[in-house]
Amino acid sequence: MDEQDIYSVIGEDGFRRLVAAFYQQVAQDDVLRPMYPDDDLAGAEERLFDFLVFRFGGPPRSLERRGHPRLRMRHAPFPIDRLARDRWVQCMGRALEQANLPQDVETKLREFFEATATFLINRPEQPPASELRSPEQ
Numbered sequence: 001m002d003e004q005d006i007y008s009v010i011g012e013d014g015f016r017r018l019v020a021a022f023y024q025q026v027a028q029d030d031v032l033r034p035m036y037p038d039d040d041l042a043g044a045e046e047r048l049f050d051f052l053v054f055r056f057g058g059p060p061r062s063l064e065r066r067g068h069p070r071l072r073m074r075h076a077p078f079p080i081d082r083l084a085r086d087r088w089v090q091c092m093g094r095a096l097e098q099a100n101l102p103q104d105v106e107t108k109l110r111e112f113f114e115a116t117a118t119f120l121i122n123r124p125e126q127p128p129a130s131e132l133r134s135p136e137q
């Protein structure tokens with residue numbers, strides 16, 4: 001299946017179920033929740049929904065409302081390290097299970113989310129303590 005066909009297979013309804021389940025997870029996550037707006041989780045849900053619909057072959061509402069995705073740039077204000085990336089992927093993984101999508105769609109979306117989340121890491125790993133010592137020590 002081509003990525004661009006996903007919208008025609010699961011429709012708005014499938015993406016709705018997915019993002020609703022995802023933000024229910026985010027609301028309970030101690031690493032992710034503080035990064036999202038205090039009083040506007042519904043707005044964040046809407047922005048992710050519009051983006052996914054557009055990215056996977058549906059109407060380009062996201063382009064009209066928010067312009068080009070520029071995901072790296074838009075995530076620059078948030079401290080995304082490996083832990084935050086893994087939590088995001090974990091929340092989305094649970095949401096994918098709950099949304100009950102066709103298996104091939106689920107697999108494609110999972111691959112996309114994992115790769116994109118890795119691409120959005122913007123904080124270097126802490127070097128191991130052994131590398132923090134100066135050479136003389």
Ligand code: HEM
Binds near residue numbers: 037074075080085121
């Ligand atoms: C890696 C871990 C990630 C973290 C910690 C994270 C965090 C955030 C936060 C805090 C926001 C602002 C919420 C808002 O719109 O008000 C946001 C926006 C957004 N994120 Fe992520 N995100 C992550 C990964 C991803 C991935 C993998 C995608 C791609 C599917 C994505 C797509 C988006 C989109 C489309 C927006 C809205 C951009 C806009 O219109 O301004 N994010 N993210």
